[in-house]
Amino acid sequence: MSDKPETKAVSLGRMSDSHFGAVNTPVYRASTILYPDLAALKANKQPYTYGRRGTPTTRSFEEAIAGLEGAAKVAVCTSGLQAIGLAILSVCGAGDHLLMVDSCYEPTRILCERTLKRFGIETSYYPPTDDIAKHLRPNTRAVFCESPGSLTFEVQDIPAIVKTAHAAGAMVLMDNTWATPVFFRPLAHGVDLSIQAATKYVGGHADVMLGYVAANESVAARLHETHGNLGLFASGDDCYLGLRGLRTLAVRLARHQETGLALARWLQARPEIARILHPGLESDPGHALWKRDFSGACGLFGVILKPVSDAAVAAFVDGLQHFGIGYSWGGFESLIVPAHISRTVSAFHTDGPVLRIHAGLEDAGDLIADLEQGLERLKAS
């Protein structure tokens, strides 16, 4: 098999021989799976045993992801947030310390503060670009990374974090939703558990909730066991959509990247903008690290406006024709949403409001014209 993600995304996880030549594995809806006799039931060696433990549709998706991630084990979930919880619970238990990046996706912070805490997992935070050595504790079991960070897009030095964490006996977990395994392969950089909200680019069409955790050999058995014990899975329909999305992931990402950079560059030159948060821009503080470790950028980036009133922001955003107002991202459509940045140990100060833009697959010229008219409304209001 080629090592190119484009080829892998198209070729892996096919089971055409078992499905009358159909290129994609069809949707299997199953709870009960029959055994031919009692001996087979006792031996429990069938590839499929019970719906929750997977069907050919699930397996096709897992196999394709395992190839792309270079993983020993992939566990699918019904959302990205569920995958984050699964990854943490696979390695941490009562009395353990979890070192969490301060630029994490906000629901990850809430999960740690409100739920994991009740089970004796203690979380503290580190600034995304800090050397983690000074934040480690004797009971640090895992270091959680998200690079670039949610809303603020700081790039982390993953190989350095891995080196320090492993030397201290801690595992490294990474939310890699922004880059996907097409633009960054966490396990190849030493990360132990790679997490993906497949709801975003893998699904790619804003119509499925899906997540997964991909593990290297050292933690594969723990992931498998925790996933099974918690009863986690994803439906045949959703795995089918994930696999279908995966087939075009690389070409979609190439276009998201191109349009995202075009919008970011255009916005950067506008007088209404204070700063663009996009590691693909040469001016970004994370650009050198991004260039060293990543092979591309997706279509998601941040915009810090110069100070303006809420009414001016609303005049800009509400009148946009091609940018929907909504959470999530990674679908074919452009989106814009205000970003509320919250931090525990590393304040991220801005004078003006912050917006998060997702560059979709529309024509870049149309999107820029839309933004231009929006900024005229902002100025006029």
Ligand SMILES: Cc1ncc(COP(=O)(O)O)c(C=O)c1O
């Ligand atoms: C970086 C990141 N990780 C995880 C998630 C959670 O994914 P899901 O919505 O599928 O739970 C999101 C959702 O926005 C996200 O932006």
